[in-house]
Amino acid sequence: MTKEGKFGVCYSVVAILPIITGTDKAILRQKTAPVSRVTKEILKLLKDMEETMEDAQGSGNALGIAAPQIGQSLRACLVRIDDKILPLVNPQITWKSNEQDIMEEGCLSLPDIYVPVPRALQINITYTDTKGKPQERGFEHLYARIIQHELDHLDGIIILDYI
Template identity: 40%
Template structure:
């Protein structure tokens, strides 16, 4: 396994749409494992392949609390097949938008279909933090950052701060202040 560099906004590669994987083979499994290692080290609770420069529809996540054993999920070609009419608000953060957090409204519950690390089709129902994290990571596959759900004013303030930090050579992986940080 290897640690991968995490791209930070406003890197234009984060705005590209990822391509589906044909199958979960050894190369995709290695990418998933490397992404998990990178996510845990950051630390974060979710990571999408475009965040590490791979334009493939692959996400990994683990929303287990620190006092629980790891419960990693590896998903290729995740697709939402149902979303609830009820909404939930979470204070989201992102490894590609270090040190910035904002409330984002998303469907409270979802159903997602995907290929697991064994290339087997799976379907998962999720709510709470897991539902939010899955939606956040799927957004990355479509070139959408959590700040794109904010008002233009808030988004532009965050992007200006990130650009200023990059120019100053100060960009670094986020260190989440709470469990909602570091998707």
């Protein structure tokens, strides 16, 4: 997103936001509010979240970020799928496979902590895209795990809850 400044020069208005860290932060433990509609402000928030995610671990190592992690109690998150960032607004899991695996997970809000977490190997979700259109999609293995992790954040759950 750009804005025209003095003398007709365009500049970026993307921000890198501070990531909320620690186990005692109330916003990380709250169920988030649904996004009523995708507005310019929501699109700006998603872009800022993307920049924050990219900056957080350098060169694209972060796999996702949820709005509560940057201080916003909104049902929105970003996930890295096939080296692209997929914004999910109001995501919901509509189906989970019974088959699970357990892998260690880390979290931007809990630096240097890794916890073995059981997750469904396959999921189906519904979400709203950045154009405000409803979407349905299935994911498996690592991508299913990333989405389940981020949706946990939207429900006030952190990886330490799996211990």
